[in-house]
Amino acid sequence: xxxxxxxxxxxxxPRFGGRRCWSASPGVSSRTLSAxxxxxxxxxxxxxxxxxxxxxxxxxxxxVSPVVNAAVLPEERADTLYHSYSGGGVTIDGPSILVRxxxxxxxxLSANYYVDMISGASIDVQATASRYTxxxxxxxxxxxxLVDKTTMSLNYTNSSENDYQAETxxxxxSQDFFGDLSTLSMRAxxxxxxxxxxxxxxxxxxxxxxxxxxxxxxxxxxxxxAELSVETVSDEGFLNNPYRSxxxxxxxxxxxxxxxxxxxxxxxxxxxVALRAKYMLPYRAAVKTExxxxxxxxxxxxxxxxxxxxxxxxxxxxxxxxxxxFYKQDGADFYSDLFPYVNATNFRARDKELSDFSSxxxxxxxxxxxxxxxxxxxxxxxxxxxxxYILFDYENFHDVRVHQGxxxxxxxxxxxxxxxxxHVVRAFWSMWF
Amino acid sequence: MIKRVLLLLPAxxxxxxxxxxxxEPWVKPYERHYLADPIMSFERDPVAAGFMxxxxxxxxxxxxxxxxxxxxxxxN
Amino acid sequence: MRKLxxxxxxxxxxxxxxxxxxxxxxxxxxxxxxxxGNLKLSEQRGEVIMLNFWASWCGPCREEMPLLNxxxxxxxxxxxxxxxxxxxxxxxxxxAMLSKIPVDFPVLFDSKSDVSKLFGVExxxxxxxxxxDGNVRYVHKGYRTGDEAEYKKIIKELIRE
Numbered sequence: 001x002x003x004x005x006x007x008x009x010x011x012x013x014p015r016f017g018g019r020r021c022w023s024a025s026p027g028v029s030s031r032t033l034s035a036x037x038x039x040x041x042x043x044x045x046x047x048x049x050x051x052x053x054x055x056x057x058x059x060x061x062x063x064v065s066p067v068v069n070a071a072v073l074p075e076e077r078a079d080t081l082y083h084s085y086s087g088g089g090v091t092i093d094g095p096s097i098l099v100r101x102x103x104x105x106x107x108x109l110s111a112n113y114y115v116d117m118i119s120g121a122s123i124d125v126q127a128t129a130s131r132y133t134x135x136x137x138x139x140x141x142x143x144x145x146l147v148d149k150t151t152m153s154l155n156y157t158n159s160s161e162n163d164y165q166a167e168t169x170x171x172x173x174s175q176d177f178f179g180d181l182s183t184l185s186m187r188a189x190x191x192x193x194x195x196x197x198x199x200x201x202x203x204x205x206x207x208x209x210x211x212x213x214x215x216x217x218x219x220x221x222x223x224x225x226a227e228l229s230v231e232t233v234s235d236e237g238f239l240n241n242p243y244r245s246x247x248x249x250x251x252x253x254x255x256x257x258x259x260x261x262x263x264x265x266x267x268x269x270x271x272x273v274a275l276r277a278k279y280m281l282p283y284r285a286a287v288k289t290e291x292x293x294x295x296x297x298x299x300x301x302x303x304x305x306x307x308x309x310x311x312x313x314x315x316x317x318x319x320x321x322x323x324x325x326f327y328k329q330d331g332a333d334f335y336s337d338l339f340p341y342v343n344a345t346n347f348r349a350r351d352k353e354l355s356d357f358s359s360x361x362x363x364x365x366x367x368x369x370x371x372x373x374x375x376x377x378x379x380x381x382x383x384x385x386x387x388x389y390i391l392f393d394y395e396n397f398h399d400v401r402v403h404q405g406x407x408x409x410x411x412x413x414x415x416x417x418x419x420x421x422x423h424v425v426r427a428f429w430s431m432w433f
Numbered sequence: 434m435i436k437r438v439l440l441l442l443p444a445x446x447x448x449x450x451x452x453x454x455x456x457e458p459w460v461k462p463y464e465r466h467y468l469a470d471p472i473m474s475f476e477r478d479p480v481a482a483g484f485m486x487x488x489x490x491x492x493x494x495x496x497x498x499x500x501x502x503x504x505x506x507x508x509n
Numbered sequence: 510m511r512k513l514x515x516x517x518x519x520x521x522x523x524x525x526x527x528x529x530x531x532x533x534x535x536x537x538x539x540x541x542x543x544x545x546g547n548l549k550l551s552e553q554r555g556e557v558i559m560l561n562f563w564a565s566w567c568g569p570c571r572e573e574m575p576l577l578n579x580x581x582x583x584x585x586x587x588x589x590x591x592x593x594x595x596x597x598x599x600x601x602x603x604x605a606m607l608s609k610i611p612v613d614f615p616v617l618f619d620s621k622s623d624v625s626k627l628f629g630v631e632x633x634x635x636x637x638x639x640x641x642d643g644n645v646r647y648v649h650k651g652y653r654t655g656d657e658a659e660y661k662k663i664i665k666e667l668i669r670e
Contacts, residue, residue: 072508079480085488098480105653112480179458179631215500219460223467227475231497272497278475280467288475294495302495310472319472329494353494367477386481392492424488426481462633463596463625469566508567508633508651 073108073146076101076433087390087422090120094135101433106147112140123352123401123418124244136161149176155189163196163242168209181219188212197242207237223280233270240264246350247400248339249412255403256412260342262349264334270296285311299333300354317371323363323388331355337398338413352418356395363388365426380432388424393417469506532644535637536627540594540617543607548592548617551643557589557667559660560637562619562630564596565606569652570634574610576657580664581614587668588641594619596630636660640667 077100084093094115102108116136142155153172159165170189177184191209213231220226240262250258276290288308295301304327312319332354334347365386375381398415410416460468467473476482486499539549550558561577563570574593581591591614595603600618607616619625628637632650640646647663649656 072506074479079478081480081484083484096480096484098483105655112483179460180462181458181460211497213497217500219468222460222464225468225473225475227500229498229500231499233497270496272495274498274500276475276500278473280470280473284470284472286470286472292495292498294497296494298494300494302493304493304495312472327489327493327495332494353492359492384478384481388485390492422492424485426484428478428480430478430480461622461625461630462635463562463564463619463622463630465633466564466566466598466602469564506567506633508569 073102073105073144073151074100074110076108077430078433079428079430081426081428083427084425085422086424088122088392088420090118090122092116092118106145108144108146110140110142110144112138112142114138114140123399123420134161136164149180150174163198164193165196166191166193168192170211174215183215183217185215185217186213187215193237195238195242200242203242205238205242207235207239209236210234224277226275226277229272229274229276231272233268233272235268237266239266239268240349241351244349244351246336246339246348247412248342248344250342254406255408257338258342260348262351263347264349265298265347268296268298270294270300284314285309294329298354300329300331302327302329304328317369319367319369321363321365321367321386323361323365325361325363326358327361328358329356331357331396335396337396350397352394352397355397357393357397358395359390359392361388361390363424376431382430384426384428384430386426390422390424391419392422393419465506465508469508474505475500532640532642532646535639535643535645538624538627540619540624542618543604543616545615548615550639553590554643555588555641557584557641557664558639559589559591559664560594560628560639561591562594562596562625562628562633562635562637564633565602566597567633571606571610572654573634573652573657574612576660578612578614580657580660581612584664584668589664589668590614592617594624596620596622596625596633638663638667640670 079096079098081096081098082093083096084091086093094117096112096114098110098112100108100110115138118134118136136159138157138159140155140157142153144151144153146152151172151174153170153174155168155170155172157166157168159167168189168191170187172185172187174183174185176182189209189211191211193207193209195203195205195207197203211231211233213229215227215229217225217227244262245259246262247257247259249256252258272292272294274290274292276288278286278288280286286309288306288310290304290306292302292304294303304325306323306325308321308323310319310321332349334345335349335351335354336345337350337355339345339348363386365384367382367384370376370381370383372378394417397418398413399418400415402410402415471477490496535550537549537551539547542548559577559580561573563574565571577591577593581589593612593614593616595616595618597603597618598620600620603616603618617624628635628645634652636647636649636652637645638647638649646667649659649663
C-alpha cells in the first residue's frame with residue numbers, strides 16, 4: 001500500500017532534480033577528457049588538454065610559489081541561502097550553503113550543499129494523489145587552479161533522491177588574454193544517472209549526459225562588457241519520467257480518454273547560444289540584457305530575453321534590482337495533449353515542459369550591506385532578498401481537472417488551456433572572508 | 434559536428450592569434466574603474482544565480498549557455 | 510601585445526619573479542600630490558623610488574597599501590621612497606579610501622592617466638623600481654600575498670648601489 005501511495009506521489013512530481021538534474025557545475029573526469037581527446041583531432045588541442053590536466057593535478061598536490069601578472073581567483077565567501085519555488089500546487093524549498101576558500105594564491109576550493117524539499121501536488125496528480133513530501137540532496141565539490149592567466153577547474157556533484165541518483169564530473173579551463181580584455185572559457189561535463197521507480201524493485205534504468213560549453217567574454221569599452229556562450233548537450237539512455245503518462249482518446253472510458261505510459265527517444269542533442277551584455281549608465285547603475293536561442297533534436301525550439309536594472313543607493317547601503325524575463329518555446333515533435341488512440345506514435349509525451357508555452361517573469365531584489373559596526377567578524381556581510389513572479393501560459397496542455405466530479409461539459413481535448421503563476425524567493429546571507 | 438567545431442574554435446583562435454597582428458587592447462588596466470564595480474558583474478551572487486538556472490531548467494525545455502566569466506577589476 | 514600572445518601560445522606556464530629590465534632612464538613627470546605639493550620625478554635623483562600605481566577599486570592594491578607604508582617607513586632613512594600614483598578618474602575616491610587606510614608616503618594623482626600611459630602600466634597594481642640614477646630597473650605587475658619579500662630584495666639591492 002505504501003508503495004502504491006509512493007508511486008502516486010512521485011507520479012509527475014515536477015521535481016527539480018533527477019530527470020532535470022541541474023548541472024551548472026563545471027569540472028573533469030578522465031572519461032570526459034578522453035571524449036574531449038577523441039573529438040579533437042588537432043595535436044595541439046590534445047597536448048593542450050593533457051598539459052592542462054597535468055598542471056592541474058600537479059597544482060593540487062603542490063601549491064606552487066606565488067606568480068606575478070595573473071588573473072584572479074574567485075572571491076572567498078560563504079553564502080547561506082533559503083530558496084523557495086511555489087506555484088501550480090507545488091512548493092519546492094530548502095537551504096543551500098556555498099563556501100569558497102582559497103589555499104595560497106593559486107588554489108580555490110568550493111563546497112556546496114543544496115536541498116530541494118518537494119511538497120504538494122501538481123496539476124498532474126491533483127485528481128488522484130494526496131499531498132506528499134520528497135527530498136533531493138545535492139553535494140558539490142570544486143577546485144580551481146590558477147596559473148598565470150589560466151584557470152582550470154574540477155568539479156564533482158552528487159545528487160540523490162530515493163528514486164534517482166546522479167553523479168556529475170566536469171573540467172573547465174578559462175584563459176584571459178588580449179590585455180585581459182578577453183576571457184575564453186571551455187567546459188566539459190559528464191553525468192551519469194540511475195533512474196529507479198518506487199514500488200518497483202526490478203526497475204533500474206540508466207542515463208548519461210554530456211555537456212560542452214564555450215564562452216567568450218569581451219570588455220568592449222570602459223563601461224560595456226559582452227559575453228557569447230555556446231553549449232551543446234547530449235543525453236543518452238532513459239530520459240523520460242517512469243511515473244508519467246500520456247492520454248489518448250478511448251471511447252470505452254467514461255471521460256472519453258485513458259492514460260498510458262509516456263515514451264521518449266533514448267537520445268537528445270541540444271544546442272544553445274546566448275549573447276549577454278552589461279552596461280554602466282552615466283550615473284552609478286547598470287543594465288543587463290541577455291538573449292538565448294535554443295534548439296534540440298526533439299524538435300523543441302526556444303527563445304528567451306532578459307533585462308535587468310541594478311541601482312545602488314550608496315547612502316542606504318542598498319543595491320536594488322529589477323528584472324523582466326520572457327521565454328517562449330515550441331514543444332517536442334512527439335508531444336500531444338491528447339493522442340488519437342493507444343500507441344498512436346513511436347514516441348509520446350504529455351509533459352507540460354515539452355509543450356508549446358510561454359512564460360513572463362518579473363523580479364525584484366534588494367541587497368543590504370551590513371554597516372561596519374554591525375558586521376559579523378568584522379567582515380563584509382550582506383543580507384539579500386530576491387523575489388520573482390512567473391506567469392506560465394500553456395498553449396496545448398489542457399486542464400483535465402474540469403472533468404473532476406463527472407462534469408462532461410467539455411469534450412476531451414477541448415478543455416481550457418492550463419496556466420499558473422509561481423513565486424520564486426531567494427533569501428540569503430553572504431559573508432566575505 | 435558542432436562539438437568538434439566548438440572544441441577546435443579556441444585552439445584556432447589561439448593559434449591564429451600567434452600569426453596575425455591584433456589591435457592593441459583599448460581598455461587599459463588603469464581604466465577599469467567602472468568594470469571593477471560589483472554591480473557590473475553578470476551575476477554577483479553565485480548561490481542565487483545557480484538556483485535560478487536550476488528553476489529555469491526544471492520548468493523549461495531549454496538548457497545550457499548560462500555563461501558567467503570575465504570582466505571585473507582584472508587586478509592581478 | 511604580440512609578445513603576450515606568443516607567451517600565451519607556447520604554454521600557460523608561470524612567469525615567476527619580476528622581470529629585470531636593462532637600465533632605461535625613467536620618463537620624467539610632475540604630478541600634484543595629496544600633501545607634498547607638486548612632485549617631479551627627476552628632482553629625486555639620488556633616491557631609490559618605488560612608483561606604485563594603484564586604484565581605490567582594486568582589491569590587491571588595498572591589501573598592499575599598509576605593507577608599502579611599512580617599507581617606506583623602514584627604508585626612507587637610507588634613501589628610499591614609495592610614491593603611490595593613484596589612477597582613479599575621481600581623486601575623491603582615492604581620498605575616501607586613504608581615510609580608511611592612511612599612508613605616510615606621498616600619494617600622487619594621475620587622474621588623466623598621463624603617467625600610467627608614460628610607464629605603460631599593464632596591470633593593477635604595478636610597481637616600477639627606479640634606481641638612484643633615475644633608471645627603471647624592475648617592473649612588478651600585480652600583487653599577491655607574499656610579494657613584499659620580492660620588493661624588499663629589490664629595494665635592498667638598489668639602495669646598496
